[in-house]
Amino acid sequence: QVQLVESGGGLVQAGGSLRLSCVASSGTFRGYAMGWFRQAPGKEREFVACITMSGARTDYATSVEGRFTISRDNAKNTVYLQMNSLKPEDTAVYSCAADRTGGYIPPARRNYDYWGQGTQVTVSS
Numbered sequence: 297q298v299q300l301v302e303s304g305g306g307l308v309q310a311g312g313s314l315r316l317s318c319v320a321s322s323g324t325f326r327g328y329a330m331g332w333f334r335q336a337p338g339k340e341r342e343f344v345a346c347i348t349m350s351g352a353r354t355d356y357a358t359s360v361e362g363r364f365t366i367s368r369d370n371a372k373n374t375v376y377l378q379m380n381s382l383k384p385e386d387t388a389v390y391s392c393a394a395d396r397t398g399g400y401i402p403p404a405r406r407n408y409d410y411w412g413q414g415t416q417v418t419v420s421s
Contacts, residue, residue: 349398
């Protein structure tokens with residue numbers, strides 16, 4: 297069992313930046329691919345970004361590409377989401393997820409095994 301704990305959310309003005317962190321409890325973190333998802337009120341959860349276990353491959357949703365960067369530090373069991381040029385439509389609860397299949401898989405085909413509780417990001421206009 298892997299526990300994921302997100303942090304770094306908050307209130308920011310449009311155009312600002314936030315860095316989210318997700319710490320995994322498991323020492324096998326380096327074997328997992330990791331993803332970030334978000335869910336806005338009244339909307340379905342949507343994919344934001346993912347990264348393979350080595351960090352060699354990243355993928356992004358079209359809506360965030362060029363503004364968000366996913367990265368990981370396997371020595372710290374942590375995955376990050378750097379969010380720049382934030383927009384009000386980025387407001388959502390952001391959650392990280394871990395996939396035991398650590399290599400590359402097209403993002404739409406991934407099945408994540410573990411999920412965090414999420415952290416709120418609010419972008420004011």
